[in-house]
Amino acid sequence: MKRNILISLLFLSSFITYAQPKSSFDKKTWVFMVGVLEWADSNNFASFEKKDRLDNKIMSFFQNNGVPSNQIMYLKDKQATTKAVREAFAPFLKKAQKDDVLFFYYCGHGYKNDANKVCFANYQGADWTVEEIVRTVNENFAGNTAFFTADCCNSGGLALEAQKYKTKNYTALNSVVPTNVSTGNWTFSNALLYALQGQNFVDTNNNGQITLNELTTYIDQEMAVVEGQKASYFVPAKMSNWAITSNISKKSDTRIGERVFVNYDGEDWLGFIVEAKKAGKYKVRFYSYTNNETDWVEESRIKSFTCKKEFPIGASVKVFSVSDKKWYPAKVLKKFSCLHYIHYKDYDSEWDEWVSQENIK
Secondary structure (H helix, E strand, O other): OOHHHHHHHHHHHHHHHHHHOOOOOOOEEEEEEOOOOOOOOOOOOEEEEOOOOHHHHHHHHHOOOOOOHEEEEEHHHHHHHHHHHHHHHHHOOOOOOOEEEEEEEEEEEEOOOOOOOEOOOOOOOOEEEEHHHHHHHHHHHHOOOOOOOOOOOOOOOHHHHHHHOOOOOOEEEEEEEEEEEEEOOHHHHHHHHHHHHHHHHHHHOOOOOEEEHHHHHHHHHHHHHHOOOOOOOOHHHOOOOOOEEOOOOOOOOOOOOOOEEEOOEEEEHHHHHHOOOOOOEEEEEEOOOOOOOEEEHHHHEEEEEEOOOOOOOOOOOEEOOOOOOOOEEEEEEEEEEEEEEEEEOOOOHHOEEEEEHHEEE
């Protein structure tokens, strides 16, 4: 009897130890990814560092989590001309069945063309507009659910397009609002990958699953705090509690996920807590181009992140223009995290924008 109990306990212990997060992106998922970090037109589109690129890691996630290889299309750098992307996209989408799910991802440069339409820059070729991307999915993909993710300037144009299709479950998660430039760092893509992997610091209510609502909040905070920009997203109401990942381990310490400053020789470095030890030490992952750096640090060297500047709604402020290096009078209309949405005095509302704490006083 004792032997049977011992065997049962050992089995249960083994199960608990090796239980893995469960992704909702499974064998019914179709993945179309375009990652461009170099361009034929190098004068207008600067290249990005390819070492540890996050699009490779996102692709590997899907490959290692049950998405069939024939349901994954990944065009990278010189492969991703507009001609090649167009020739591949619609035929790929047409292979899907009625209940399948699409995951679309782009990283590279975004821009607005002469017609003021948001485009994603392929290696070379004609404009590839976000309008065309979403329309192509609507016309060719049999499934009703699609995720449009993009890490580039003006990427929020996808969110504007996705919400036009009222009868579809189209969700858009984008690094910045349609009118703004985006960081060259991988902060957005890292946040997306953390959720796909089931990292418990994205599970804000610590209930063992990450919903779309939790992910949009996490991305929004990451982009505001780390990059000083406003993320953009659209999630249909019926999709808000859709679980991206479940079976996630509970956080062992309430500080896991907290954004903090760590002191090194009198200088503060921004990161976030990913693990905790009983001895009063915390493992911190530091924000950088790829977020690869971690360190175990004593609690005494850690202080909670706070915004440097905060102005109330209605406050009169001055905002720095990066383009002409001048300060302009403005008024705060709304706030989010460390960002302020402002209206410039004597300018039309089309110039209203989100500004970082470094560009307001």
